[in-house]
Amino acid sequence: MSGATVAEFxxxxEDEGQAYVRRGDYDWMASLVPGKRVLDIGCGIGFATQALARRGFQVLAIDVLPECLAATQARVAGEPVNFLQADVSALAAEQYLQxxxxxxxxxxxxxxxxPADVTGARAGDGGMAVATYREKTHRAVAELVARIPTVSALHIVDRTAIPWQAKDIGRDTLVRYHNDKTLAGLPFAGQRQHALYRKLGDNVVELARGRPQHPALKSVVP
Structure with a gap:
């Protein structure tokens, strides 16, 4: 779990993001992004925003938590980044216009x-609260994308854990999931060739022993 409170989150x-920075993961993600103007939804404490800004993108960073926005502002000071505190699942009209x-x-x-305070996650729930929160948020993001005429690409990154040898099967499952859940009824769809993986850990068995240093895989749907 990533923490019950905002401070713990x-x-x-801070620890997890620094590890991804050292491995070049955020730079890799940013290298896959097309265009020049990027809406960063759920910016967290700013590692992704920083990677995008350093590649020359103009960024609008959104997060529901003011503490996260403050951390991002400090991390990207001097970069071409704008900020908006908003819940993408409940945007006000003026927020959409911005x-x-x-x-x-x-x-x-x-x-x-x-944080668990936001997702409702509790010990013993089998991760259902987090999965439900993620599914709801991804859907809200996709619905927002469908409303913005200038957007030509939606880029989702998530972590999962499967044997590296099963990544081709995982790719099919990933695309089917997003087409059936995230993108259903919207005027665009995910395609298999755009589902990419990057290996973060060497041994998926680590998951049975507690929290690993890094999850085994990260999946990307440009």
Missing amino acids: IAYW IADFAPETVVCWLMGA
Whole structure:
């Protein structure tokens, strides 16, 4: 779990995010993003926003938590980044207009997460609360993308754990999941050739022994 409170969540992601930075994971994700103007939904404490800004993107970073936005602002000080505190699942009209006026070409939603206080996660729930929160948020992001005429790409990154040898089967499952859940009824669809993986750990068996240093795989749907 990534923490019950906002403070615990931020501490968790400070450690986790630094590990991804050292491995070049955020730079890899940013290298896959097309366009020049990016809407970063669920910016967290700013590692993704920083990677995007350093590649020359103009970024509008959104998060529901003011503490996360403050951390991101500190991390990307001096970079071409704008900020908006908003819940993408319940955008006010003026918030949507601010997003539309920014005219993003790509929307990214990377490593979606939130404190247990937000997701409702509890010990012993088998991860259902987190999965439900992620599914709801991804759907809200996709519905927002469908409303913004300037957007040509939606880029979702998440973590999962399967044997590396099964990545081709996982790719089919991933695309089917997003087409059936995230993108159902919307005017775009995921395609298999756009489902990419990056290996984060060497041994999926680590999952049976507790929290690993890194999950085994990360899946990407540009």
